[in-house]
Amino acid sequence: LYESFLHFYEIKSEIRHHQRSNLRKNRVYTVYTDERVQELLADLRLADSFFGLETGIDPDILADEEAGRAYLCGAFLANGSIRDPESGKYQLEISSVYLDHAQGLASLLQQFLLDAKVIERKKGAVTYLQRAEDIMDFLIVIGAMQARDNFERVKILRETRNDLNRANNAETANIARTVSASMKT
Numbered sequence: 001l002y003e004s005f006l007h008f009y010e011i012k013s014e015i016r017h018h019q020r021s022n023l024r025k026n027r028v029y030t031v032y033t034d035e036r037v038q039e040l041l042a043d044l045r046l047a048d049s050f051f052g053l054e055t056g057i058d059p060d061i062l063a064d065e066e067a068g069r070a071y072l073c074g075a076f077l078a079n080g081s082i083r084d085p086e087s088g089k090y091q092l093e094i095s096s097v098y099l100d101h102a103q104g105l106a107s108l109l110q111q112f113l114l115d116a117k118v119i120e121r122k123k124g125a126v127t128y129l130q131r132a133e134d135i136m137d138f139l140i141v142i143g144a145m146q147a148r149d150n151f152e153r154v155k156i157l158r159e160t161r162n163d164l165n166r167a168n169n170a171e172t173a174n175i176a177r178t179v180s181a182s183m184k185t
Contacts, residue, residue: 001013001031002015002031005031005033005040009036009039009040009043011033011035011036011040012033012035013031013032013033013035014031014032014033015029015030015031015032016029016030016032017029017030018030055097055098055100055101056098056100056101056103056104057071057101057104057105057107057108061108062104062107062108062111065111068108068111068112069141069142069143071108072105072108072109072112072138072141072142073142073143073144075094075105076094076138076142079094079095079096080092080093080094080095081093082135082151085132085151085154085155085158086154086158089130090130090131090132090135090155091128091129091130091135092128092129092134092135092138093126093127093128094126094127094128095124095125095126096124096125096126096127097123097124098124098125099118099120099124099125101125102118102124102125102126102127103118103125103127105118105127106118106127109127109129109138112137112138112141113137114129114134114137114138114141115129115130115131115134116128116129116134117129117130132151132155135151136148136151136152136155139151
């Protein structure tokens, strides 16, 4: 952002950072500027001409496939996460401060045939995907092919392990029934 503000708008800004006090201890970077803020927000379609905050997704982005892909990529990089597929539950989340933004993200994801849902939380709303196939398709949509391949590799290993365990349990149960039946005769 710092370089983009300088390059495209000739606006000088300042970068500040602080540590989050949560368990993750993430460092948060913030770009500050006081030059031409209204013009910048209007140009980026983050505010209207009367400086009213826009909390949804611009209809032009929803109408353009490539803009939609880029928007989803940015939203995921800014506020998204994927649960470790080894954990037993597949989930991709993108957090939003505003409910209408989360609903716009869900609508955009649905344009790519992804089964997106929205849930409200204390500090905003979350748009999420729960099916492994949807998560892998999302990664394709945003161009994260290596992450998609890694996710699929873990998914296949997990499914193979589960299938082997299921077959082993069935075989063990069959042997136990056979032994039990032979002891009765």
